[in-house]
Amino acid sequence: MATAEILSKARDQKRTVLTEIEAKQILGEAGIPCTKTVLAATREEAVSISEGIGYPVVLKVSSVDISHKSDAGGVKVNLADRAAVETAYEEIMASCRVYAPDADIEGVSVQGMAAKGTEIIMGMIRDASFGPVVMFGLGGILVEVLKDVSFRIVPIEKADAIAMTGEIQGRKLLEGYRGQDPADIARLQDMLVKLSDFVDRTPGIEEIDMNPVFAYRDGAVVVDARIILSP
Ligand code: ADP
Ligand code: MG
Numbered sequence: 558m559a560t561a562e563i564l565s566k567a568r569d570q571k572r573t574v575l576t577e578i579e580a581k582q583i584l585g586e587a588g589i590p591c592t593k594t595v596l597a598a599t600r601e602e603a604v605s606i607s608e609g610i611g612y613p614v615v616l617k618v619s620s621v622d623i624s625h626k627s628d629a630g631g632v633k634v635n636l637a638d639r640a641a642v643e644t645a646y647e648e649i650m651a652s653c654r655v656y657a658p659d660a661d662i663e664g665v666s667v668q669g670m671a672a673k674g675t676e677i678i679m680g681m682i683r684d685a686s687f688g689p690v691v692m693f694g695l696g697g698i699l700v701e702v703l704k705d706v707s708f709r710i711v712p713i714e715k716a717d718a719i720a721m722t723g724e725i726q727g728r729k730l731l732e733g734y735r736g737q738d739p740a741d742i743a744r745l746q747d748m749l750v751k752l753s754d755f756v757d758r759t760p761g762i763e764e765i766d767m768n769p770v771f772a773y774r775d776g777a778v779v780v781d782a783r784i785i786l787s788p
Contacts, residue, residue, distance in 0.1 A: 559586065560583045560586050560759070563575065563583055564583075564759075564761065564786070567579070567786060572621055572786070573785055573786045573787070573788055574621045574783075574786075575621075575783070575784040575786070576620070576666075577617065577619065577626075577782055577783065578594050578595070578596050578619060578666050579784070580782035580783055580784040581594045581782050582594075583755075583784060584752075584765075584767070584779060584782055584784075587751055587752070587754070587755035588751045589748050589751050589752060589779060590748075590777065590778050591779040591782065592615075592668045592669045592671050592779070593610055593669045594666050594667070595609075595610070595666065595668070596619055596663065596664055596665075596666055597664050597665050597667050598663065598664040599664070600642075600643055600646040600647065602664070603642050603646045603664075603665055603667055604639050604642050606667040607636070607639070607642045607667055610668070610669050612636065612638060612670075613634075613636055613670040614642065614670055615632070615633065615667075615668045615669070615670050616633045616636060616642065616649060616665045617632045617633075617649070617665060617666045617668070618631030618649050618650075618665060618666075619662070619664050619666045620653070620657070620660045620661060620662040621661065622657055622659070622660035622661055623653060623656070623660050623662070624783060626781075628656070629652060629653045630648070630649065630652030630656060631649050631652065631656075633648065633649060636670075646665060649665055650662070671771050671778050673771065674738070674740070674771030674773045674777065674778075675695075675730060675731065675737070675738070675740040675771070675772040675773075676695065676696030676697040676772075677693070677694070677695060677696050677740070677770040677771070677772050677777065678692070678693075678766075678768045679748065679767045679770055680692045680752075680764070680765050680767055680768070681752060681756050682764050683764070683787075684710075687710045688710065688711065689710070689757075690708045690709060690710050690711060691708070691709055691711055691713060691752055692706050692707070692708050693706065693707050693721045693722060693749055694706030694707065694725055695725060695727045695730060696768060696769040697769070703726065705725050705726045705727050707720075707721040707722075707725050709721055709753075711753045711756050711757050715750055718746035718747070718749040718750050719746055721749060722742050722745055722749075731772070738773065738774045740773070740774075740777070741772055741773060741776050741777055744776055748770075748777065752765065761786050761787045762784065762785075762786060763785045763786055763787040764783075764784070765782070765783070765785075766782065766783040768781055
């Protein structure tokens with residue numbers, strides 16, 4: 558489904574929260590690489606989609622009412638075969654029904670299992686005085702503890718993206734530290750420009766949260782995404 562259709566469907570349903578599946582479709586269309594992510598409404602569908610994507614896969618609850626999926630027991634990673642997918646499906650549903658009894662659950666998203674990379678966060682928020690700003694930082698525990706993030710007002714150009722990746726305190730981690738693979742910084746910069754371009758041309762986006770993005774020596778991929786629409 559194209560971006561315009563997803564946005565108008567959400568508006569028709571008087572929703573401001575998009576599902577991860579919708580968010581990744583929109584970001585993918587904006588040129589930002591995301592893990593392949595497909596909705597399964599039943600356990601059998603989850604299996605057949607997993608077989609199409611190829612094991613190992615990840616299953617996650619898909620519900621506009623559950624935005625912190627792990628907290629709900631709604632994320633199962635590294636599922637290696639049909640039996641693992643079937644079990645994960647049942648466990649996710651059981652756990653989420655207890656965690657959020659009134660949640661409207663459309664099913665699970667089935668996604669390719671991304672290899673571990675350098676954890677990055679990217680996003681967009683609206684500042685009361687500056688309007689939309691894009692954000693870049695290191696993900697994982699580091700960002701939670703240190704709040705090591707960089708912001709720029711939309712729209713940004715390549716030079717701004719270069720400044721953003723260069724000014725975080727943990728930038729050495731991007732260059733490869735103590736045997737860790739370096740991150741594809743040029744790709745991350747390109748993703749930031751594409752994020753800014755998307756926000757700039759698309760009215761009504763309140764907030765975007767890509768957490769985590771996994772960055773590799775070559776390339777990077779969005780593993781989880783949230784989009785909130787303006788009320
Ligand atoms: P939450 O809604 O709790 O933020 P996430 O979608 O971020 O849920 O999933 C939780 C964690 O599971 C991620 O931080 C990441 O480490 C791992 N994960 C999620 N999706 C994938 C994936 N497609 N491939 C590999 N790891 C994943
Ligand atoms: Mg997440």
